[in-house]
Amino acid sequence: MDIQLKRGLLDVCVLVAIKNEDSYGYRILKDVKPYIEMSESTLYTILKRLELSGMLTVRTAEHGGRLRKYYHITKSGLKRIENFKEEWREVMSIYQFVTKEEKDK
Amino acid sequence: MDIQLKRGLLDVCVLVAIKNEDSYGYRILKDVKPYIEMSESTLYTILKRLELSGMLTVRTAEHGGRLRKYYHITKSGLKRIENFKEEWREVMSIYQFVTKEEKDK
DNA sequence: AAACAATACTTCGTGATATGATGTATTACG
DNA sequence: CGTAATACATCATATCACGAAGTATTGTTT
Numbered sequence: 001m002d003i004q005l006k007r008g009l010l011d012v013c014v015l016v017a018i019k020n021e022d023s024y025g026y027r028i029l030k031d032v033k034p035y036i037e038m039s040e041s042t043l044y045t046i047l048k049r050l051e052l053s054g055m056l057t058v059r060t061a062e063h064g065g066r067l068r069k070y071y072h073i074t075k076s077g078l079k080r081i082e083n084f085k086e087e088w089r090e091v092m093s094i095y096q097f098v099t100k101e102e103k104d105k
Numbered sequence: 106m107d108i109q110l111k112r113g114l115l116d117v118c119v120l121v122a123i124k125n126e127d128s129y130g131y132r133i134l135k136d137v138k139p140y141i142e143m144s145e146s147t148l149y150t151i152l153k154r155l156e157l158s159g160m161l162t163v164r165t166a167e168h169g170g171r172l173r174k175y176y177h178i179t180k181s182g183l184k185r186i187e188n189f190k191e192e193w194r195e196v197m198s199i200y201q202f203v204t205k206e207e208k209d210k
Numbered sequence: 211a212a213a214c215a216a217t218a219c220t221t222c223g224t225g226a227t228a229t230g231a232t233g234t235a236t237t238a239c240g
Numbered sequence: 241c242g243t244a245a246t247a248c249a250t251c252a253t254a255t256c257a258c259g260a261a262g263t264a265t266t267g268t269t270t
Binding site: 211212213214215216217218219220221222223224225226227228229230231232233234235236238239240 | 241242243244245246247248249250251252253254255256257258259260261262263264265266267268269270
């Protein structure tokens with residue numbers, strides 16, 4: 001899939017992946033990959049960015065002797081998802097523009 | 106509208122704007138703006154990029170004492186639009202993922 | 211005629227960002 | 241015992257949208 005097309009979707013997908021339950025990097029990746037291809041470096045970059053912009057909070061916990069960073073969505077994060085859905089109307093109208101066929105000629 | 110969300114759409118919109126009839130920068134901008142906001146610098150950057158990648162060809166013509174660069178879509182350009190439409194299915198499935206509500210909990 | 215808006219295109223620098231490559235470390239499996 | 245799976249981090253790179261600023265002509269308004 002075209003990289004440019006993915007750009008507006010990646011952040012939101014990550015947020016959605018932690019929306020109902022706190023999750024951690026490795027699991028988020030597995031949850032999201034069936035829908036949108038994403039590399040590890042991309043995911044961790046996104047998680048860092050979302051943390052810095054207050055869309056999620058992080059908590060480190062031990063699990064089977066290994067450390068895990070659990071991500072929890074914030075109100076801003078939820079709002080971000082809602083905002084995305086609103087903007088989608090605009091996206092669809094652009095899609096209409098792209099797909100509309102000229103009747104004349 | 107979110108810049109990231111626009112990234113995958115801008116190129117295709119420009120191609121669509123010249124799909125049925127050759128056009129020039131200033132006019133393309135006017136045609137596209139009702140659907141997607143785009144600055145002059147962005148448009149001309151895109152036109153240059155599309156030319157370099159063989160999606161369109163350029164011809165300079167005089168019009169009212171002023172020079173205009175007319176852009177003509179190529180087969181590659183048309184294929185690019187078709188490819189976009191195909192990829193849209195994937196985009197919609199991602200959108201489904203984002204909007205689906207959890208029934209449980 | 212002077213001023214300003216509209217037409218038409220160009221160039222530069224900047225900031226955002228996705229990704230491959232590479233690295234570290236532990237646990238589970240066969 | 242080696243390999244895969246789990247888990248996260250960092251760096252360099254390339255792409256790209258955009259604002260700012262510029263050049264130049266034509267049309268309109270005062």
